[in-house]
Amino acid sequence: MSDGPQYGPNKALSHDPPDERDLKLNELLLAELKAQKNFESAEEGKKRHVELYAADVLRKLHALTKQLVQVVGKAKKLPAAILDEAGGRVFTYGSYSLGVYGPGSDIDTLVVAPKH
Numbered sequence: 001m002s003d004g005p006q007y008g009p010n011k012a013l014s015h016d017p018p019d020e021r022d023l024k025l026n027e028l029l030l031a032e033l034k035a036q037k038n039f040e041s042a043e044e045g046k047k048r049h050v051e052l053y054a055a056d057v058l059r060k061l062h063a064l065t066k067q068l069v070q071v072v073g074k075a076k077k078l079p080a081a082i083l084d085e086a087g088g089r090v091f092t093y094g095s096y097s098l099g100v101y102g103p104g105s106d107i108d109t110l111v112v113a114p115k116h
Contacts, residue, residue, distance in 0.1 A: 054096065054107055061109065062090045069113050076116060088113035 006012070018026070033039065065088035073083045094108035095101040 057107065058090055058092065058109070061111070062088075065090055065111050065113060073116055078116060082116075086114050086116070 069086050069088050070083060073086055078086075089112045091110045091112065092107060093110060095105050096107040
């Protein structure tokens with residue numbers, strides 16, 4: 001083991017470049033991951049475009065939340081001043097929020113709205 005730089009809390013097992021065995025094991029691992037469908041297909045990638053698609057979905061969900069709060073507030077005959085300030089929020093959590101989503105992942109969301 002060489003005494004190269006340490007990039008984390010533990011020392012590297014090796015700083016040597018991969019040998020033939022390492023490369024073969026890497027190929028086998030990639031083949032198994034592909035067989036288990038751990039990578040998005042090109043079609044799924046096109047369909048998803050997570051950054052744009054998810055942001056658009058979340059924007060629409062936020063707008064619907066605000067609209068729902070307004071409709072309920074008006075039905076309960078709340079003053080306009082309160083309705084102007086009323087709104088809701090949409091929060092994400094889970095794999096999408098952590099950036100560790102995979103093929104077929106959903107976007108876990110929590111909608112918070114005022115109690116009126």
